[in-house]
Every structure is written in C-alpha cells, then in structure tokens.
Amino acid sequence: MFSKSCEYALRATIFIAQQSHIGNKVNLTTISEAIDSPQAFTAKILQQLTKNNIVNAIKGPHGGFFIETEAMKTLNLSAVVEVLDGDSIYTGCGLGLKQCNDKKPCPLHFKFVAIREELKNMLQNTTLLMLVNDMELDIFHLKT
Amino acid sequence: MFSKSCEYALRATIFIAQQSHIGNKVNLTTISEAIDSPQAFTAKILQQLTKNNIVNAIKGPHGGFFIETEAMKTLNLSAVVEVLDGDSIYTGCGLGLKQCNDKKPCPLHFKFVAIREELKNMLQNTTLLMLVNDMELDIFHLKT
DNA sequence: ACTATAAAGGACAATAATATCTTTTATTAT
DNA sequence: ATAATAAAAGATATTATTGTCCTTTATAGT
Numbered sequence: 247m248f249s250k251s252c253e254y255a256l257r258a259t260i261f262i263a264q265q266s267h268i269g270n271k272v273n274l275t276t277i278s279e280a281i282d283s284p285q286a287f288t289a290k291i292l293q294q295l296t297k298n299n300i301v302n303a304i305k306g307p308h309g310g311f312f313i314e315t316e317a318m319k320t321l322n323l324s325a326v327v328e329v330l331d332g333d334s335i336y337t338g339c340g341l342g343l344k345q346c347n348d349k350k351p352c353p354l355h356f357k358f359v360a361i362r363e364e365l366k367n368m369l370q371n372t373t374l375l376m377l378v379n380d381m382e383l384d385i386f387h388l389k390t
Numbered sequence: 391m392f393s394k395s396c397e398y399a400l401r402a403t404i405f406i407a408q409q410s411h412i413g414n415k416v417n418l419t420t421i422s423e424a425i426d427s428p429q430a431f432t433a434k435i436l437q438q439l440t441k442n443n444i445v446n447a448i449k450g451p452h453g454g455f456f457i458e459t460e461a462m463k464t465l466n467l468s469a470v471v472e473v474l475d476g477d478s479i480y481t482g483c484g485l486g487l488k489q490c491n492d493k494k495p496c497p498l499h500f501k502f503v504a505i506r507e508e509l510k511n512m513l514q515n516t517t518l519l520m521l522v523n524d525m526e527l528d529i530f531h532l533k534t
Numbered sequence: 535a536c537t538a539t540a541a542a543g544g545a546c547a548a549t550a551a552t553a554t555c556t557t558t559t560a561t562t563a564t
Numbered sequence: 565a566t567a568a569t570a571a572a573a574g575a576t577a578t579t580a581t582t583g584t585c586c587t588t589t590a591t592a593g594t
Binding site: 417418419433436440451454 | 542
C-alpha cells in the first residue's frame with residue numbers, strides 16, 4: 247500500500263503526536279525505539295516531515311520533535327502520506343498506465359476509483375488528534 | 391498498490407483473455423507490444439502465470455499464450471494478483487507492522503480492514519470474462 | 535532430418551528503495 | 565569558551581525490484 251518510508255513516517259508521526267499531547271518532546275533514539283524502525287533511516291524521514299511542516303524540530307539539549315496540539319486538530323494522515331509517497335495512491339492507475347482517467351480508462355479504472363475514493367476520505371478525515379484520543383484506550387500499538 | 395510485475399501481469403492476462411475470446415493465441419512479442427511492457431521482463435512474468443495455471447502456453451510455431459473461455463468464467467483478478475504479489479494486499483498492515491490484527495491492532499487497523507475488504511471483494515468478484523465483455527464496448531485500453 | 539518458431543530457464547545488469555556512517559550546524563548549560 | 569546534546573546534511577553501502585541477454589527445450593512444417 248505505502249512505501250516503507252511512508253510506513254515509518256506514519257508510525258513516527260503518530261508517536262510524536264501522542265507524546266506531544268502529554269507534553270513531551272521526543273528525540274530520534276526514543277522515536278526509533280518506540281516504533282521499531284532503523285534509526286538513521288528514520289532520521290532522514292523526520293527531516294522530510296520537518297521540512298514539510300508535519301512535525302517541528304528543535305536542536306540541542308532538551309530539543310527533539312513535537313507537534314502542537316492545535317496542529318494535530320487539522321493535520322491528517324493524507325498530509326503525511328503525500329510527503330513521502332506523493333499523490334500516487336490517489337491518482338495512480340491500478341494497471342500502472344501513465345494515462346488512465348475517466349475519458350481514457352483502463353478496464354479496471356472505475357472499479358479502482360471507487361476504492362481509492364474511500365481510502366482518500368479515510369486518510370483525509372483521520373486527524374492526528376483523533377488517533378491520539380483513540381490511543382488513550384490503550385489497545386493500539388506501533389511496533390512489531 | 392501493486393508491484394510493477396503485478397501490473398504487467400494484469401495487463402497481459404486481460405489482453406490474452408481478450409484475444410483468446412476471439413479465438414487467437416498470442417505470442418510474447420504481440421503481448422508486450424499490446425500492453426506496452428518490456429518484452430524480456432514480460433516473458434518472466436508469463437512464465438509465472440503459466441506455472442500457476444492462470445494462462446496456458448504452447449511452444450513452437452502457431453504456439454503462444456491463451457486462456458480457455460471456461461476458465462475465464464472463474465478466473466478472477468485476485469488469482470493474478472496473488473501469483474505476483476502474494477496476499478500482502480489483503481493482510482499487510484497499513485503501518486507496516488508484522489503483527490497487526492483485530493486482537494493487537496495498530497491505530498489504523500480497523501480503518502484499513504474496511505477498505506481492504508472492499509478491494510478484496512472487487513478483485514475476487516471481477517472475472518476475466520467480465521472484463522473481456524466490458525472491453526467489447528471499446529472504451530477501455532491497456533497501454534500508455 | 536532440418537529449419538523456423540516460440541516458450542522456458544539461467545545468468546547477469548541497471549535502477550530504485552532502503553539503510554548506514556560521518557560531518558556539520560544549532561542550542562543549552564556549565 | 566567549552567562540553568554535551570540533538571537535528572541537518574552529505575556521502576556511501578546494501579538490498580530488492582526491475583529489466584536484459586543468451587542458451588535450451590519443445591513443436592510444427594517442409
């Protein structure tokens with residue numbers, strides 16, 4: 247579904263959101279341990295998330311990554327996915343055709359459009375704050 | 391969504407089905423030109439499809455690939471996808487976790503299950519014969 | 535038997551994705 | 565100023581995917 251980079255990005259973002267919500271900034275080591283991801287690779291991904299204003303980063307002692315609670319209300323999963331995987335998940339043809347649209351469709355086009363639309367809605371309608379609230383139930387996990 | 395191999399496989403299978411339906415066997419060159427795919431690579435994929443009884447292959451002059459009309463009635467897209475990409479599309483976690491299920495879910499698990507279920511149904515309920523019939527409308531294409 | 539056709543199989547090459555390592559920059563506290 | 569912490573940036577390495585090339589096997593027609 248998503249690239250590995252994107253999967254790590256989603257896990258990292260959700261973890262950072264969760265920690266930020268309880269007032270913690272978290273550093274790279276903490277993040278990669280919490281989400282069970284390769285540390286150096288995760289650093290690269292966090293750089294992208296920072297550049298694209300998904301997360302905030304502060305250097306130096308007591309620094310780390312965080313997301314403001316206000317931002318969590320509007321930041322959705324779609325924003326994270328787009329940074330790492332672009333919009334291919336929404337526009338890409340199921341059969342890999344470069345040009346495939348309502349006017350010039352592949353045989354599966356209309357069947358895929360319906361499913362993709364749902365995925366899109368799900369990703370766009372799920373904010374980080376919702377997930378953080380969900381996770382207070384303590385039945386969800388981010389590793390293994 | 392799918393690997394490139396799987397995309398080529400789907401396009402090739404649909405094309406072979408279409409041609410078989412009008413009584414033609416098709417060879418590698420014809421297939422790779424029709425679906426605009428790298429020929430040698432497509433050969434490898436056709437081997438897998440043949441081994442897994444998705445398509446039939448006959449060597450020698452007047453040989454080529456084909457699918458029997460009876461088989462088209464039951465062969466669905468899911469069967470093709472499984473040969474190339476396995477069942478990861480159905481079981482894989484959206485966040486890339488190895489263990490993620492109803493008992494031990496990731497924060498997106500239940501949201502993903504719903505979408506995957508639809509994809510699964512679509513792939514399982516779409517037979518090659520249906521697609522071939524659709525394509526008689528002549529608005530669908532398999533390349534570019 | 536010989537030739538042409540076409541798939542199957544094995545070995546290899548190129549590219550992209552994933553992952554690591556090292557150096558630099560920014561910040562804080564002493 | 566110095567040391568310690570932590571992210572940013574750059575270079576490099578590994579692995580998986582995609583893609584090509586060459587040889588072998590099977591079949592049909594002459």
